[in-house]
Amino acid sequence: MAASEASVEATFFGTSSVHVSDGTSGVLVDGFFSRPSLRRVAFGRIAPDLGRITSALSRARVRRLDGLLVAHSHYDHAMDAPEVVKHLGGKLFGSDSTLHVGRGSGLDEQAMTRIADGDEHTVGSFTVRVLGGLHSPGNRFPGVIEEPLVAPTRASSYRDGGCFSFLVSHPTGSMLIHPSANFVPNKFDGLDVDCLYLGIGALGAQSPRFQDDYWRHVVEATRPGLVVPIHWDNFFVALDQKLRPLPALLDKFARTKEFLGRKSAESGIPVRFQDAFEVIRPFVR
Numbered sequence: 001m002a003a004s005e006a007s008v009e010a011t012f013f014g015t016s017s018v019h020v021s022d023g024t025s026g027v028l029v030d031g032f033f034s035r036p037s038l039r040r041v042a043f044g045r046i047a048p049d050l051g052r053i054t055s056a057l058s059r060a061r062v063r064r065l066d067g068l069l070v071a072h073s074h075y076d077h078a079m080d081a082p083e084v085v086k087h088l089g090g091k092l093f094g095s096d097s098t099l100h101v102g103r104g105s106g107l108d109e110q111a112m113t114r115i116a117d118g119d120e121h122t123v124g125s126f127t128v129r130v131l132g133g134l135h136s137p138g139n140r141f142p143g144v145i146e147e148p149l150v151a152p153t154r155a156s157s158y159r160d161g162g163c164f165s166f167l168v169s170h171p172t173g174s175m176l177i178h179p180s181a182n183f184v185p186n187k188f189d190g191l192d193v194d195c196l197y198l199g200i201g202a203l204g205a206q207s208p209r210f211q212d213d214y215w216r217h218v219v220e221a222t223r224p225g226l227v228v229p230i231h232w233d234n235f236f237v238a239l240d241q242k243l244r245p246l247p248a249l250l251d252k253f254a255r256t257k258e259f260l261g262r263k264s265a266e267s268g269i270p271v272r273f274q275d276a277f278e279v280i281r282p283f284v285r
C-alpha cells in the first residue's frame with residue numbers, strides 16, 4: 001500500500017520543538033519542555049524538569065522516537081534533549097557542543113551522532129538533511145561547549161555550538177525546519193518543500209531590510225505550500241498554559257505578525273500559527 005501524505009502528522013510544542021511522525025517512525029526537533037522561569041534563567045541554575053518532559057510527551061502521545069535533531073546547543077534547544085532520548089529511545093543528533101550536553105547527562109556514545117552541514121541521515125522512514133546556518137542576531141551565548149555539561153548549571157553555559165536547519169523528507173512530502181531567524185544568502189535556493197517551519201524569534205526587532213531578505217532567502221527560496229512560524233512564544237512560561245508571545249521588551253511580535261501577514265498576502269503563501277499540542281498534516285494541502 002502506498003503511503004498517503006495524510007499519514008504524516010506534526011505536533012508543535014512551542015520554541016522550535018516539533019515532532020513529526022508517520023505513525024511508525026518519529027523525529028523530534030529539540031524537544032524543549034522544561035521552560036524554566038525568566039528569573040531562574042537570569043539568576044539561577046537550570047536543569048531538565050523530568051515531570052514537565054514526561055507530561056508533555058504523554059499528553060502528545062509520543063511514545064517512541066527514531067531521532068532527536070538539535071538545532072543548536074542553547075538551553076532552549078538542547079537542555080532537555082538527552083533526557084527525552086533516555087525516555088523515548090532513538091538517537092541524539094547534534095553538534096559537538098550538543099553531544100557534550102548528552103555526555104553530561106550520561107547518555108551513551110552509541111545513542112549520539114555528530115552532525116555537520118551537508119550530512120544526510122536516514123532516521124526511520126525519514127531522510128534528514130543537515131543545513132548549517134547562522135544564529136539570529138543578538139546571540140547572547142556564543143561559542144562552544146568544550147566539555148561534558150552537567151546540569152544544573154547556568155543558562156550561559158549552554159553556548160550555541162553552531163546552528164542547523166533540518167530538511168526532513170518522507171516518501172509523501174518534505175519539510176524544512178528552520179529554527180533561528182537568520183539566513184545564509186542563497187543557501188536554500190532550489191529546495192522546494194511542502195511545509196516550512198519558520199523561526200521568527202526576535203525578527204520583529206530587525207530592520208525592514210533584514211526582514212525582507214529573510215523572507216526572500218528562506219521562504220521564497222523554498223517555495224513552501226505552508227509556512228508555520230516557530231520560536232515566537234514566551235518560553236519562560238510552562239507548556240500547561242496557552243502559548244503567548246514573548247513580552248514586548250524581548251521581542252516585537254506585533255511587528256513580526258504584521259510583516260508575515262503582508263508577505264503572505266503578496267506571495268500567496270499561507271502562514272498559519274500552530275498551537276502547542278495541536279496536530280497538523282503538513283503535507284496535505
Ligand SMILES: [Zn+2]
Pocket residue numbers: 072074135160
Ligand atoms: Zn539560540
